[in-house]
Amino acid sequence: MTAVRQDAWSPDDDLMLAEVTLRHIREGSTQLAAFEEVGERIGRTSAACGFRWNSCVRKRYEDAIQIAKQQRQKRNYLKKQTIVATPHVSSLSVFESDERAFKQDSSSLEEGLSIDAVIRFLRGWKSTYQDLTRQIKMYEKDMKDKEEELYRLRDQNERLSKEVNNVQTDYRAVNDDYKTLIQIMDRARRLTVLTNDEEVKPRFKMDANGNLERIE
Template sequence: MTAVRQDAWSPDDDLILAEVTLRHIREGSTQLAAFEEVGERIGRTSAACGFRWNSCVRKRYEDAIQIAKQQRQKRNYLKKQTVTAASAVTSQVSSISVFETEERIFKGDTNSLDEGLSVDAVIRFLRTWKSTYQDLSRQIKLFEKEMKDKEEELFRLRSENERLNHEVNNAQTDYRTVNDDYKTLIQIMDRARRLTVFSGEEEAKPRFKMDANGNLERIE
């Protein structure tokens, strides 16, 4: 059972916690397993190790965590590729074995098979290949049709995009024209208003004339 320590965490403890946790992340293991391993090594509970990691240590190793995750993804990818390659090799070996068997049948190897069975096997072999060829032909035609549809859709979208761009340009041109006309109208109205006010002031001023006696007389 892991001992429960009450003393403070030392830099060495933090380093062990970081190294073990990053290794588990790289290898695709869980952090819980890492905390249990660290707890056994430094004499603390896995809960204490988890709390220390999340509250303090993790913040100092964010870049290292991202690198460890990338290494884990690369490791999983290489592992998957290895499994895929092994499966492909196994499939190829099986295909070669089948081909060699049917080749012997086609050449009339009757050491272990009678003549009637060899003919049946050849017929089955040819039918299988014919069916496979037909399936591949249908798939190719389907892919060609899909590609043609995609090209037509792309052409339609490009045409629509050009049309919309043309409409946007026309709308911008119309907006600028209307805006310029509006500014011109405002200027004309402002000048007319100033002329009206000026004319009203001129008409409001009283006018006088001098009579024969030298007195000023207001003219209505």
């Protein structure tokens, strides 16, 4: 059973699909047989090959398909002529001459098809390469922007961390000063209370002459 692949089609896969399909068309075979052959060679299902051919590859080989169909018609015609031909020497000579001319014509067409396929492949590869280059440049620019943003955020994080540490240090110092001040005020209050309690209020009395005299 042919394995199912999930990766993208490469230009080599497309070229192989085109060459095998065109060969089957020239030889009078079916496209399904071509898809099955390509699927076995590149590890894909025949359905995947058929979908790729109809949705993408076929559009790039319209001229080559017409040439392949003409070759198939000519091949079928020659086969019919072979069946109805009489075993006469002159007829056989004519047939051999026509067959040699057909082979030369087919060879020339196959050579032109091969060159055309190479040109199409190179043009498609050039376009793909340009697209990939643009995407790579875009990704590199995006990565550079992300790196700059990351550097900025790291610097900001370090600065904010230092500010938080400084604020925490100041808070601890103020808190310690506040506690010390409360302790001092509390001691002063207690000393004031003790002094007031221990202080003896003086007493006075008036003598016979009307003068005040302190009583100890």
